[in-house]
Amino acid sequence: MLKYILPILFFITSVSFAQEHHIEVQINSAPNKKLSLAYYYLGNIYIKDTVDLDERGFGTFEGDTILPQGLYKMYLDEKNHFDFLLGADQTFSIKSDNFSGENININGAIESEEFAKYVEFLKNLQEKSAQLKQEFQQASGEEKEKIQQELNELTPQLHNYWKNIKKKYPNSFVSAFLIANLVPVLDISTLPENVQNNDSLLLAARFNYQKEHYWDNFDYTDERLLYTPLYKPKLENWFTKVLYQNYDSVKIPVIEFIEEIRPHKRIFQYVTSYFLNSSINSNIMGMDALFVDIARRYYLSGEAFWASDETIEKVKENVMFSEHNLIGMTAPDLTLESVDGDFYNLHGISAKYTVIIIFEPNCSHCKVFVPEFHKEVYLPFRDEGLEVYSIYSMDDKNEWTEFLTKHDLYDWINVWDEHNVSRFKVLYDARKTPGVYVLDRDKKIVAKKLSVEQLKKFMEDNL
Template identity: 40%
Template structure:
């Protein structure tokens, strides 16, 4: 009898622990977990912030799979996650009402949420998406099965389009219906605006180029219409980095004259919120320095000078600022669109040659050295596939040997018979070419126009050939 009473009292204490914080929470939060398939287990409660996942708390379930996530201060609204292991995670929404229960019958079932309407609606949405994905995969498999039957493929494509349209309509309807809530804003933010066919100007309907221009301008202008970057709750979702990446690297035309002004407009629009100002500026700066698109480094220099070197980046430490300052100094002299710095270098006989006195329509400046593995293939290719195939009055090559071993340099020149272009070097390292042209690796190729403006840089020979073909200097292969 005593044993039974003791067991009942223990069960009562566990239940009391599970209930009391709900009553006492006030302005705090109390999220009850009932995880039948995870008894006596550790569960991490994590949250999203700016594309990353951080641990908020570590919970231990009791023998019945119960646990309580609670605190005296309200949680930041956003998307949270229960992390069980690498195979099992459960996302849930925390909105205005932070007193609710999450139940999970077993390790494979979908969660059930009760007590907070936003959290409940979000789970219903996830269930809808999962159901649609299953149907989508089934139809896609059938489409593949009947891929040789055009009528069947057309029918399946129509079904897939209809499914996407229905989900889009559902999101927009939910967003409008619950516009004053985080759930409503989240649903709306899933949409990316695109012009309807009846919105297109008549001229654009008949001309593919005009259609592309109109649709591009529309997407760039309206991309953020549904996604409120000023809403800090949206920074606590999994999608913020994806949306920024897509805007900067896909929606915008990848040219510095397009990306830099758009980036500055986006930053300035949100600079009143210090956290968002910091996040946007840091993200776009890092994106621009990591980009492999030619010319986007101009965006890095522009943002660095405007926000970092001017002292507006209040969050940056001295070491990072020094690195940024050095990168700007190295890159600024040789940005695309700039006039190339003058070089006055000598040939093997000691005669000096000016870069700016090259009179051809285009000039390739090649920094190289014979011990560089890539140079051993690229420099002969540059000579054979570019220089010899171009009209000498249209293209010249100013080939700069970057090291000091004259014998090694001349042996390579003789071995590969690359005597007809201008071979020069800087034996006394007095021209400062490494700084002026940012030469940190070899080969480094620059393409200049007749005014010696940099129109392309840091490309391999294959890319250079494509550019020269588009300019009419080489015949397309």
């Protein structure tokens, strides 16, 4: 389904002088129809213009500015549309009998013509692959080996096609778009024999090679690639699969990436926004530190020119609730009052591991989590070096004591801050409960936001 862009401010205005686009279209199967010119932008497709075709199926898309180079679409409806590439030449004609994408005739734009030829080549290659696979199923012996060899030759043919276009049109968008699909693969024959014969070493070699060469054929500073379906999945795959998934491993390459694309404002906006949102929403423990880094460096510093005041305030709020409780930091000290009126200091606890739990009895998750944690984790490990600093987050003492009594939770440290003097809700981000932090002997935060099962496994491994 097509989506329309509403917030015009999302885009950066550019002015072109003495440049225009003039695209004549004739679709023989669509007389007197409304035809739309659509374009790809990251993960979506947007309408740029619409014309009424005449009784011959003829119409013209034109304007007094050039269009962004990218992958475009002639769109009639969900079942009738085809893609074409728009390069530097934007005065040309497109003719086709229908919307099958076959036998499209383009005149006046070399890059668009070459892309149409490529689509035809790719279609033939896919048909050849399907035919050989069918023959392979029915073949045997030497015939099967021959067919397999033919199949193995198809991918190099595709790669050679991309490379030849790059040689023929080295600075064109069509070459940048096609070669961007080529992902380098490690030739294991170049590795030492001991690495080739060791699965672990070979896996590590492939991982390192992919990380080092992932962007070899993809120019991530080329804004034209934003107008294709390629950029978004390429970036997401790099961040979530190519980079090793922990904060210390991703921080430097991510910041270096952002710095490299910073002069390219559209890409800077997309990439920085993507990393900010991905890091704060990540399920990887400790990745919120990357969010804080990006927020401070680009958003709170004023570099994120696209961010509204509302967005900046939201980012600022999330930084405030995250910056004091990152993995590896010394946990903020607290001295809170117990049920009996005594005060307990967090840093004064002498235990190999201290778990901070922040809960409220009416929280549906807390009702299950806290008693289960007590039974499955605290009781088995309290004599092995585990202590619990359990913080009731509300201000109803009767509610609190009823919950403690109901679940028999008086054997660990129970505290509260009736008047919110300590700011623990900010220091330990108590916006969602239950909150869970694991501190080592020196009160350094070593884990957080763990489930009961994960906490049990952590204690089994460390106590």
